[in-house]
Amino acid sequence: KAGVTQTPRYLIKTRGQQVTLSCSPISGHRSVSWYQQTPGQGLQFLFEYFSETQRNKGNFPGRFSGRQFSNSRSEMNVSTLELGDSALYLCASSRDTFDEQFFGPGTRLTVL
């Protein structure tokens, strides 16, 4: 069974730009969650999508948004990038909200 895949693996952007990250969950998993991981803040929950609907949202500004497609693939978008957005963005999939999550390798975003 293929694991969670994330593309791209690395991204370098400049302040003010926007970025879109992609996540393909494990086949059959309908829940996709996004996290931001930084040395200072640890793992912070961004949002969760289930069957194309946002189910839960963390405490991030509106510049962070996401969506999920009918095949459960998900994208996350960050607009007007700031230096502080530099982080590892992790995607995790699960069958349902409270099941164990399977994490992807992450996208390393660097904002210059």
Next chain:
Amino acid sequence: AQKVTQAQTEISVVEKEDVTLDCVYETRDTTYYLFWYKQPPSGELVFLIRRNSFDEQNEISGRYSWNFQKSTSSFNFTITASQVVDSAVYFCALKTNAGKSTFGDGTTLTVKP
């Protein structure tokens, strides 16, 4: 508000020692789920265990065991006879009925040969 505290930032042990990683959580919800994940060096987070708030049975899986105590809001993780391959960052996580996930800051475990 919900919170997960992993007070031990770093632990270093010698191979074959037993080690316990502490996790204390806070939530007002009566229904919630607790998780442990392992993140090896330069690796992906890997699920270890899930517990719901109504199941206080301790669990053992090989060299790993978990002690869930609602009375002290703790969900501690013990590795028996540690091995070098156990070196990783270990995260405790809480998910309440509302569905929001909260992770602890992680404990970096180093097992020396």
